[in-house]
C-alpha cells in the first residue's frame with residue numbers, strides 16, 4: 474500500500490481520473506476492483522484538504538452516439554452518458570468543496586482519454602500555481618496512463634498513486650506503469 478506524504482506542499486495538486494460509477498463493479502464498463510480505489514483516494518483527498526492544495530477530478534462525459542461506443546465502431550460499450558447515474562462520481566468519493574471538475578469525452582468526432590486533451594487543464598494548473606501532481610483513478614492503462622503522459626509532456630512532476638488505480642487488464646497495467654516511469658513519473 475502506498476503511504477501518503479506526511480505533508481503535501483504548496484505547488485502540488487491532486488488529480489483524480491474518472492472515479493465514476495460506470496467504471497466500478499455494476500457499471501457499464503466495470504473495471505475489476507474499480508471501487509477499491511475509493512477508500513485509498515479518500516485518504517489522499519483528506520490530506521490534500523489538510524494541506525490546502527487544489528483538487529481536480531476528471532470525468533468521462535459522453536453524448537449519445539459517441540464515437541468510442543461499440544455501436545459506432547468504437548472499442549467500448551456505451552458508458553458515462555452525460556447526466557446519467559453511470560457518469561456520476563462514485564458516491565463514496567469524498568470530493569471536497571471547491572474541487573475543480575474536468576469534463577472530457579464530449580466531442581462528437583473523437584475520444585479524449587487524457588484529462589489534458591483539449592480541456593484547458595494545463596492552463597488552469599498553471600493559474601493555480603501547480604507544479605507537481607499526484608494522480609490516481611481509473612483505468613490505470615487507459616485514461617490514467619494518457620493523463621500521466623500528458624502531464625509529463627507539459628512539464629509537471631508526477632507522483633502516480635499506484636494503490637489508487639486499477640487497470641482494465643493486469644498486463645496492460647504493468648505496461649502502463651513501465652511507460653509512466655519511462656516518462657519520468659514516480660510511482661508511489
Ligand SMILES: [Zn+2]
Nearest residue numbers: 533541553578
Ligand atoms: Zn469514455
